[in-house]
Amino acid sequence: MVYKAEYIWIDGTEPTARLRSKTKIVKDDVSHGDLPIWGFDGSSTNQAPGDNSDCVLKPVAVFPDPIRGGDDVLVMCEVLLIDMTPHPTNTRAATAAIAEKYADQETWFGIEQEYTFFKDGRPLGFPVNGYPAPQGFYYCGVGADEVFGRDVVEAHLEACIEAGIEISGINAEVMPGQWEFQVGPAGPVEVGDHLWMARWLLYRIAEEFGITATVDPKPVKGDWNGAGCHTNVSTKDMRENYDAIIAACEALGSKAEEHVKAYGAGIEDRLTGAHETAPWTEFSYGVSNRGASVRIPWQVAVDKKGYIEDRRPNANMDPYVVAGLITNTICSAAAGS
Template sequence: MTKYKLEYIWLDGYKPTPNLRGKTQIKEFDHFPTLEDLPLWGFDGSSTQQAEGHSSDCILKPVAVYPDPARKNGVLVMSEVLLPDGTPHPTNARATILDDEGAWFGFEQEYFFYKDGRPLGFPEHGYPAPQGPYYTGVGFKNVGDIAREIVEEHLELCLEAGINHEGINAEVAKGQWEFQVFGKGSKKAADEVWIARYLLLRLTEKYGVDIEFHCKPLGDTDWNGSGMHCNFSTEYMRTVGGKAYFEALMAAFGKNWKEHIDVYGPDNDKRLTGKHETAPWNKFSYGVADRGASIRVPHSFVKNDYKGYLEDRRPNSQGDPYAIASRVLKTIAEVDTKAVAAA
């Protein structure tokens, strides 16, 4: 029998964006534990904005399991939060989202490294040289001395944990980076984004560096904000598609623009201003290879008879991938494929 370190990870009740929480339980198994092997566990919800002190018990229900590469015999246990009666907690967004294994999601998570209250690499006062050389940049003057070390280590941790991590790059602003995660099914894709975020936050503890997920941390300045562009497709989009269906889909996205913005992360009005290759938060648009549109349509999508994937550029870096994926699927579900085909 081996003693495993089970790190139960969940989302707390803070608003407008939840924080990741985690605590460790030690249990013996004669094999790497499966989801079915893992017990429910509890925590004090009064310390996480999820319960009152007079009735503080909350329950953790394991929903996904990954090896923890940073620990010997470590296990990462993504968990949902339940009420004492076993029903989903009001903060448990995962329990009620639409899910479809035929729906594929790719999230592009942008973020800033922060140290001493400013982006990593910024001078103590003022700003560094303007944007331009930092995106996909190399060399000390562009990326500094520890940022690449962190992102490379984070990449290895994700791959060893079984996260479907698809790439990294330095982003447009100094101290800003991005990683990409792809998953089949909204819950699977979103679980892996949250675990990747957790691994990044835990990793940077030893470097004395913080991660800033706010979508516009530098305020109203000539510096890019951070997004979490959502690339999505369904089986119908990949195999049937068609221009008529695409136009009906865009009409549905346009009609529901506010419902999307409402769950695409807080403070998007500060990021989606029409500047820095963003569409205004309150206007919907789409365009082929247009980085300034709400939805960017890849050239490959059009060339392939309007089949493939689309990129919603409005979700921001603070967004909850559970809510984002679910909202996308809700809008897609409004389009009657039979009616489109008949027309």
């Protein structure tokens, strides 16, 4: 007997990488923990030239397949060169090294993935001609005139739960056809594994409904909210005292430009200072302030401990890159204090 393993990886498309996958038929005497390396044509994924095209897939995280069921699995893979070193597009490997370096600080992440459904070339819920009613009632709304795509969202939520993804919630967002799911809490590497897998499931399940999902940070120009990937983070010290909260905000501010450059392509279109964003050229933090770069939740200010929310990352960001960068910035500052 056999089972099916869907090998999933991140390609080399720029400026925003895409997900790729293919199916391997595996003998059932091979356990899910012993899945072999595999290969692919990197010249077709922007990861190799045609005259030296072989790339390697290394399984790093395995999830039950909620679509095929049975013993079938979804396999998150790192991309390696044929000498078994990380491929230049492999952002997971670098984050794993950072996470190991600062393991004693016990960094946790919770990421809020916003996305937008499209059908027939326009956002789901937008009329054929013109625009829907202005923003205001769509966020966490209910009713067919306010919410679009709930059947896809519910199917995605169930699939994530069945797959063992650390999904912690969903909600309708500010623009019609725009939604959010949250992943975490999890460590810097794990949160990336789970978020990328949740994205793959979103795209795959939306196929069944004839709908596409996009993480474009500004899917509709004009007076409409963009799509972000707000990133909540805490270390052990932050979860115990408020001084560490402020120190983390200050550390992020000291490297603001470096972070913004790594927070997703098109960030200038989304971080304008409007639509609950801070200008991408400025850094700020504040309690309960969704117009700041980094928000300190009001309950954290009351409890004098907890976490912070970096509101700058785009919906199209690479969670490995963002989690690694934030971990390195906050933890290196704490280690040097």
